[in-house]
Amino acid sequence: MIVSVLLFAAYREIVGQSRIELNLPEGATAEDVYDQLQTGHPRLRDARASTTFAVNRQVVDPEYTLHGGDEVALLQPASGGSR
Amino acid sequence: MIELTPGPLSPERCIEAVRQRGAGGIVTFIGTVRDVSEGRRVEFLEYEAYEPMAMDKIRQVVDEVRARWPVDGIALQHRVGRLEIGDDAVVVAVSCPHRAEAFEACRYAIDRLKEIVPIWKKEHAEDGSFWVGGPITATSSLAPEPD
16 A cells, blocks of 8 residues: 655655655554655664654554555654744 | 744734733733754754644644633744744734733643644754754754765
8 A cells, every 4th residue: 555654854854855655565554654764764763762653634653554545744743933 | 813824923913813802911922033042053943844734733722722711812823934033933822801811821822832733943053953852853964865
């Protein structure tokens, strides 16, 4: 199945793209997306623990099971506004 | 009124949007771009949002504020893109019948916004630039990997 991955901020800069399509086996989870990306971009490893996943704009657990056509976003802790 | 915009923010417009006959207090918060961050001289900032989700989450903040305080009006603006020193990055205006609840509601809104709305800040400083937030951003030099 094909899912879209949205990459922002540091993820976008490390991967070099803001959106990519991944072909994953049926039953793949949100964190499987990360594992697959990390294979090609080892610098993502440091950010794994602080990453939150959103699927179709909703925050989900890393174990969330994906479906074809899902839009998965990788989110670092937000920094909106000034401190 | 909620807005996510690359253009300049307008605290005045936010205030007018929440001004109502029954509201005896209007509290505003304006977050501005500082020229120093943790001892480093900042040259400019860049804000990036996951815009559709950010709008959803700003609406959630508004709903939460309205559920907790007797809010007459609430306005929230956040800037995206490149910001210079002194620019307004975020504006929150809340009106309530009385000042105590207006202060509390405004404080909650800005804190909650920073917590759940997917907007990220990159500081461009004299000694490098980095995304503020998680560990991926704690080290500088985040140039893309060579292919």
